[in-house]
Amino acid sequence: MDPIIKPTNEERKGDVVTPAADKGWFYADAVKEHFFRPKNFLEGDEVEYKDAAMGMVGSPACGDAMKVWIRVQKDNEGNERITDFKWKTFGCASAIASTSMMSVMVTENGGMTVEQALKLRPQDIMERLGGLPARKVHCSVLGDKALRSAINDYFRKSDQQERIIVEHGRIIDKVLKVTDHDIEEAVLDGAHTLEQVQAKTKVGTGDASCIPEVEQLIRFYKDKYFG
């Protein structure tokens, strides 16, 4: 057979690089670390975490699904801290790494207080990961939603119904729990078409029936801010 010149590792380096980092790998080192050695994922039976507060978002049909479990304990000063965080994720490297990183951020230094955790944004997770390629941002936007959903479950389980926080704004995409506020943020962030808003939020990929409403909202916010 024909002698073939096989590409060496060195030659392959140019194949997949992000414009931002000349590392020969598509993702930053922190993403790689959390993807190949995920921290705090729920190994073993989910039954062990039956008593914990649980939150879930996404579906495998849209390419990402996340499930998180948290345990909250009061510290000496009476603050409710998240001391245990376990997760499972169906998704790409970005999705797995962001959930893993989130689990570390939430539980490090004695654990975030519930109030702090409620304020966690996808941008904070991405920053700790050293950034994600632009077209991968939408893979990381579900983690904080799953966390807030779990915190609500904690409020429910600990009989603090009055603290349950309805997602900021009105839920537009029921599968991915994308709200009108998320769409507003995306438009403010420069996404002016359905495709661009989807690239930031994934809205409509799980439940396409919401797309007409999403398009209407995009027009509304575009008029409002850029008129």
Added chain:
Amino acid sequence: MQKIIYMDHAASTPMSSEVLEVMRPYFTEIYGNPSSFHSVGLQAKSAVDASRTKIAEILHAHADEILFTSGGTESDNMAVLGIPRFYKKKLKELLGEEAIPHVITSAIEHHAVLEPLLLLEKKGEITLTQIKPDEFGQIDPKDIKEALKPETVLISIMMANNEIGTINPIADIGRMVLTWRKEKKTIFPFFHSDACQATGAIELNVEQLHTDLLTINGSKMYGPKGVGALYLRRGTRIDPLTIGGGQERGMRAGTEAVPLIVGFAKALELAQAHRETESARLTVLRDQLAEGLLKIPKTRLNGHPTERLPNSVNVSFLDIEGEACILYLDAKGIMTSTGSACASTSLDPSHVILATGLSYEAAHGSIRFTLGASNTKEDVEYVLSVMPEIVEMLRKISPTNLDMKHFT
């Protein structure tokens, strides 16, 4: 250093050293422009002519029927944009001013065929019928026949699918087209096939395939990237996409990429010469790989069980996502690709796998292994030794536990 097991030959192949050797002089020694009248130019021209003749012989075509292009995408674009645009006027003369050219293609074509056709449809230049394949990704000639109309100017059906490897009955479609034209006493429709994935596996005899246009390219058959050809049967006309100095019979202007053309012809010659022995060798490896992968629970083979390219194995694993899987494989030195949305620029998974009727869930978990010259039995055994643990690991961190009904 970790060994690299390259199993993504449908994406691109390494160039063979034999091809490189024949190309080498045309970069620095025989550098002339084939359009020049001096002897340096004539040397380049005769190299291009010889390459054209060689390719024509392999295709059982005439040399003037071979147009050199920059690759598969350009050849496909020239065919599917060029035919409706050229024959629009003729069609109106025959059927009246209201007549709009109709094109038949399949739902599993490469984007280089689908996107330009969708653009023409959007602009109102054509009406378009996309034939759905069966569950194995195969197109039934009967479905094409049913879709035929007097306005049908072009049928474009790929020879073998790039994602799942299913081979289409191109010769049967070709014969059906010939019969239709004879019965209706018409020149329409013309028949184009994209054969980019098939060059090393299928005999490309246009007299037996009955195609009027045929796309082939270099980078899938151990040749150079950036070069391809469009076979255009005598009597078939297209509107050109590039206009300028009149090269390639006025249908593709621009100075000929002499070294690439020389390499391309050599690569096609080698691919067709090794076709039978290499296909037989790869089929054994392919079946061994598929059989081993399917032993992993909750997996399914995508594509046709037998009428499939000898190098192609596409498998869906439930409960895991394809991009995560190919990156874990990459870490083990194994290069593959996926139909998952996350590995593309869109948010939707592979249109090919969805068109075979598979669920979104299963399409997101599809992995394509495409074998080639460098792969051995040991490579296949290595892949089979690491794949179960990768799937197990990703399933362990996955919250889903999907039912097998997602495969039906």
